[in-house]
Amino acid sequence: xxxxxxxxxxxxxxxxxxxxxxxxxxxxxxxxxxxxxxxxxxxxxxxxxxxxxxxxxxxxxxxxxxxxxxxxxxxxxxxxxxxxxxxxxxxxxxxxxxxxxxxxxxxxxxxxxxxxxxxxxxxxxxxxxxxxxxxxxxxxxxxxxxxxxxxxxxxxxxxxxxxxxxxxxxxxxxxxxxxxxxxxxxxxxxxxxxxxxxxxxxxxxxxxxxxxxxxxxxxxxxxxxxxxxxxxxxxxxxxxxxxxxxxxxxxxxxxxxxxxxxxxxxxxxxxxxxxxxxxxxxxxxxxxxxxxxxxxxxxxxxxxxxxxxxxxxxxxxxxxxxxxxxxxxx
Ligand code: TRP
Numbered sequence: 001x002x003x004x005x006x007x008x009x010x011x012x013x014x015x016x017x018x019x020x021x022x023x024x025x026x027x028x029x030x031x032x033x034x035x036x037x038x039x040x041x042x043x044x045x046x047x048x049x050x051x052x053x054x055x056x057x058x059x060x061x062x063x064x065x066x067x068x069x070x071x072x073x074x075x076x077x078x079x080x081x082x083x084x085x086x087x088x089x090x091x092x093x094x095x096x097x098x099x100x101x102x103x104x105x106x107x108x109x110x111x112x113x114x115x116x117x118x119x120x121x122x123x124x125x126x127x128x129x130x131x132x133x134x135x136x137x138x139x140x141x142x143x144x145x146x147x148x149x150x151x152x153x154x155x156x157x158x159x160x161x162x163x164x165x166x167x168x169x170x171x172x173x174x175x176x177x178x179x180x181x182x183x184x185x186x187x188x189x190x191x192x193x194x195x196x197x198x199x200x201x202x203x204x205x206x207x208x209x210x211x212x213x214x215x216x217x218x219x220x221x222x223x224x225x226x227x228x229x230x231x232x233x234x235x236x237x238x239x240x241x242x243x244x245x246x247x248x249x250x251x252x253x254x255x256x257x258x259x260x261x262x263x264x265x266x267x268x269x270x271x272x273x274x275x276x277x278x279x280x281x282x283x284x285x286x287x288x289x290x291x292x293x294x295x296x297x298x299x300x301x302x303x304x305x306x307x308x309x310x311x312x313x314x315x316x317x318x319x320x321x322x323x324x325x326x327x328x329x330x
Pocket of ligand 1: 009010011012013044047134135138139147149153156
């Protein structure tokens with residue numbers, strides 16, 4: 001069957017300001033990809049409901065996420081940026097796929113266990129259990145070959161692959177194979193608790209993509225660099241990783257010096273703050289400009305939804321047909 005499809009699709013939750021971890025783990029990669037490939041980026045507000053946000057803040061965060069993405073360089077002329085809940089088709093396919101998924105495999109997902117499913121099945125939300133099925137629906141509704149995501153999403157991609165194969169076997173081979181595309185940067189860790197990944201819930205250890213110069217410098221200067229004996233500490237490795245992800249050569253050189261014990265951590269911090277300020281000052285400026293164009297932001301979402309429907313609707317119609325939903329007499 002010849003269904004419309006896209007080259008690449010990814011998704012991101014509207015849960016707050018973008019930070020360096022989101023940027024290096026995914027968004028910067030999307031900005032590169034959009035030059036050569038047909039890229040769809042879905043703002044997954046249905047997914048965000050799993051955390052029960054206040055209604056007005058969810059609505060506002062969907063817009064501000066789009067503004068952040070535009071500021072980072074996603075270009076609505078190059079890629080399709082759309083909001084998940086503009087297409088209830090996602091929910092219909094979610095249901096169909098939840099009849100393909102099994103309770104056991106869902107209950108084993110790492111994220112579900114981390115969010116309470118491991119110990120507290122009485123009160124963990126059903127949406128948390130179902131989350132990866134909705135993600136599989138986001139993907140299979142567009143049929144991308146590749147899904148560019150951070151490495152924390154690898155397991156969800158494996159589940160999508162499992163569900164699509166099971167679907168194809170049970171019904172008709174409708175879905176093409178899909179793979180995760182994971183950028184080569186390591187995890188970005190919190191600056192002040194380098195045992196954890198960078199997260200907005202720990203703002204002193206988190207560099208936001210619109211971080212002002214002054215607080216950026218403060219956060220980097222306060223970064224934890226204590227070393228265990230001998231080997232480089234996670235905090236130092238994190239700073240070296242950040243440096244390398246903006247300037248590979250400088251990062252490599254600093255790494256060598258650090259291993260040889262010749263690198264002063266004060267100097268490393270100055271270098272990291274420098275590359276960050278270079279990268280973020282432009283993003284800050286772009287963000288300011290986009291904040292002055294709320295009408296254009298709405299228009300981008302409307303255009304995105306239209307482009308998404310052109311792919312999603314015919315695909316869903318075919319899926320409905322294949323599984324035997326009522327349809328029309330033939
Ligand atoms: N679960 C993803 C995350 O937290 C977001 C997501 C939802 C997604 N649907 C998707 C990513 C579809 C890729 C494709 O980062």
